[in-house]
Amino acid sequence: MFKRCVQFLMIAFTASAFAQATAVKAPDVLVKDVTEEVLTTLRTDPAIKSGDVVKTAELVESRVLPHFNFTRMTALALGKEWRATTPEQKKLLTDEFRTLLVRTYSNALTSYKSQTIDYKPFKMGAADTDVTVRTQINQPNGRPIPLDYALEKQENGWKVYDVMVAGVSLVTNYRETFAAEIRSGGVDGLVKALRAKNASTAPVPAPSAAAAK
């Protein structure tokens, strides 16, 4: 009897494991997996450990970015201005904003290598399509920093559309600045301003990746 129960359980587990593998990764699992993978690379990769910004940006590009929805992020940062932009402008804005966020994120990663991350308890309804996954950065010195991810469900999995550091959205925090740029120079003025900012923060050994794009 007992033996058969165990057998049954084992089969059930295997089946559920298969089901999990084919199903979409849950948002909290996704955040945890990506974070842990990136942190492990940060701590072990010799080039990144020595402060190679280009290498860090590559890591972010390949591991983190696929899980972000940059169009949604740019729309959120522009607020009601977004609707007044042309499709070409939307693309230009998204590309530049994406570069800006990647630089910011890579920069933050390289300066917070010795951190540990706590994952706050997460629960969601089966029908939820918009959730927030809460984590916390523990620094060796100083206060822990809350780091929250807002995700939305899409056909190809959950995508991050906002990141909140200590309650500050890295996305909507740009809204006033963007609105001011648009007021003074139009949408093209904003594109120009973003481009100038990105040029000024370009990693020192100019990556050939930029030319290849």
Add this chain to the structure above:
Amino acid sequence: MTKTNKQSNLNLRAVLAATAAATVLAGCATSGNPKDPIEGYNRAMFSFNETVDKAVIKPVAQGYNYVTPQPVQTGVSNFFGNLADIWTSVNNLLQGKPGDALSDAGRVLVNSTVGILGIFDVATPMGLEKHEEDFGQTLGRWGVGDGAYVVLPILGPRTVRDTVGFAADFYVDPVRDHDNIGRRNAAIALRAIDTRADLLKAEDALEAAALDKYAYVRDAYLQHRRSAIYDGNPPRQADDAALPSLPADSLTSTEPVESTWNLLLVGQSDMLDVKALETPEPADAAAPAAE
């Protein structure tokens, strides 16, 4: 040697220039952000603070960071953090959170004794989470709005509400209350330097992120305070509903404590449109009639 002199001369001149600019620009017209009606003054004071920071505060913090071993820095942060927990506990009580207030009082009790005058934070691993509460947040909880954004000399970003809150925080500050003036001043300076040193890393990320550092800091401060008032769970801002990609239910979200100024702006521009439509029409109608 001469180089250092020249540099400090330059710094001094920059400080004077910034002060002069702050005086001249005070009350000047601004870009029209309703949350920031005195932007001209604020920008000048912001750059003055940046100059002072670059010349004095940051170098001292970097020096402190360099000479002080990590465990000592943590001990210093914990010591002042323990003193701050007393006021946090009171504020949690004032905000109607007796559970948190009790937990904070428990932290002070445990850390002051087992944690040797607060140098070691033994309460956090015990499960007594540290909270950050001040009187500005308490006022926010009570429904007091932000008021205008204002950059204070040296102290930096505040709102009018948080300036009032800060005055109360300062009034009850146990460090300020210390009898020995010399030791008191040393403690206030040490706390300030320790706080600044904790921010050294965040600064690089800020430089990389900001298109306009002044606006970035302002908006981050306002967002951070809003989040702090709601203990990290602020309701989603109503102006996000303007986006077509959002689900319909977010359209009904409202914001109880603060009015979103974006909505005010929308309201204002609508009113302007109405006026623009109303006034010329009778004039146009009158013109053909006169002919």
